[in-house]
Amino acid sequence: MDSLTQIVLGAAVGEAVLGKKVGNKAMFYGAIAGTIPDLDVYVGKLFDTVTALEIHRGFTHSVFFAIVFGWIFGWLISLYEKKASTKEWALLMFWGFITHPILDAHTTWGTQLFWPLDIRLAFKNIFVIDPLYTLPFLVFLLMAMFQRKGAAKRRKYNNLGLIVSSSYMAITIVIKGITYTKFAHALKEQGIVYKEIETKPTPFNTVLWSANVETDDAYLIGYYSFFDTKPIEFYSYPKNHHLLGDYKDDASVKRLIKITKGWYTFSEKNNALYLNDLRFGLLSVAPNFQQFAFSFKITEEDNKVLIDEVPRNREKAKELVNDLWIRIQGN
Template sequence: MDSITQMALGASIAGLVAGKTLGRSVLITGALLGTLPDLDVLIDYGSAVANFTQHRGFSHSLFVLAPLSLLLAALFWRWKPQLGFSRWLLLTALVLLTHPILDTFTTYGTQLFWPLGRPLAISSVFIIDPLYTLPLLAGCAAFLLRPAAVRVLAAGLLLSTGYLGWSFAAQQVITERVQPALASAGFADAELLVQPMPFNTVLWRATAITEQQRVEIVTGFLDGDSPLMLEYFPRQPELANSVAQLPETRRLEWFTRGFLDYQTRNGEITATDVRLGIPGAHPFTFVLANERDGALVNGNGEQAPRPAFNNAALPLLWGRITGAIPILCLANLATPAPGQEC
């Protein structure tokens, strides 16, 4: 999740555990602890692909954060012994361990058990979701105004946690909705990713991929009985195979579970993570190789410039969430003409 959300979560937990003893200042401690795992973004791993795929790595591992909680609890106990070591340990452990667990609910991927296994991604909440964050911020604000209002912090945490539960249940409902349409279109055995569209859990995006094709479905809880519309995107397996042995390609395939779109642009072979953002606005594209005189030269995984943010898409997205706009084409982030499809 975004840094504001992680800080709000850390502050809420710290206030609930130690607010009655340490007062308002404990919110700052919790907020700083809550953002500590994300400081790995300051590390340069040597290439854009490495930085992309190793973020949420060791600093988000339970195997690292659990012993770190012990160390920090001991330091905090020496700083302010009135709380007691056990309470400090409860505070540091809860704040640090809930950070990667929350990140796991997003699509990016969190290496929760680094160095073992692949990144985990439940993909039931968007990386920024106001409905999750606002109860936490409201609880913190109430506590700042009235430090005795610990119950408000608890209520904020309860509401935000309940929202995570709702997001997971909603994801299962949408998955069951799209599976028959995908099966009818020949995608019954395809890799499937179901995740919310930006900033909400009402409108969802289902992405299914095979070696030859990718299909996208946008559907929401306010669509009524509207039929599902499938939007097709061709894939280029020959292009993917041409760079398959490059270490950057293998790393991206591992990190994204194959949800990549390979393209050629001005002699460059690129791979785009199609899980993040939406078509036309995917933020992570990497140059894998360059074609020179019929030969491929390693592009070292440099990141291509991000597409400019399309402000005109925001009202369209809101209209699609509410059902006022029945169809939103992902290929161009536009609505089709009456009687036409994407």
């Protein structure tokens, strides 16, 4: 999830663990704990594109990290914060660290919660930025913050924030199940034979959902809004896996393909090869739009294969917001 959401969650968890004893400092250190796992993004900048992708939401998003570094940070905090014991501070940091990846596991990218095992949990029931999850949570947290330490209202407001946000998360899982049924029914009605289907919400909402559908030689992408009145349409994107050519034996390319979990296409432009990661969708919900949110340019220089992530177009991102608003209202 986005940084603000993780800060709010960490602060609320910190308050739940130690707020009665140390007041707003529990929120402060909880917010820090909610931020620390995402520092892996900056570590990734020291490496090549593929390694950075592998690092993100790996070690720092694991149970191992939460346990070991929860104690380390708890001990460090206890050296100058004497109102709680080392064990209490360690418990606060542990819960701040562990709730971060648990929340991330509900997004499309997922998280390697059981590192070093190569298992990445990704339930794909919420977008990385969802105002309906974050804003009510933030309001309750602020209401709690301005209550005195130990006050009944303070705990009540904080608990309400945790309950409302968790309830919304549970609802998104139910919604995902409903939309999966809608897509599967549409495929059956249209006589489309497919191998696999995955669904996920489009950016910033849980009203409009998209589906990636694998067929023999192409992937289909379709959209469904709860306000739709017409049948779901699916748009085809050829796999073009044959374009990989001599790159198929390159270790970096193999690692990149592994990261996509098999949801990828290839395209060519200006004599360059591009791998498109389908899991994160397109930069528009318009029919047959071709620009993917995550795309990687594969080139060769001095007999070495280079992989670079294609920068996302900010103007296209702005257009996406407008497109989403229109499409959410129905087809």
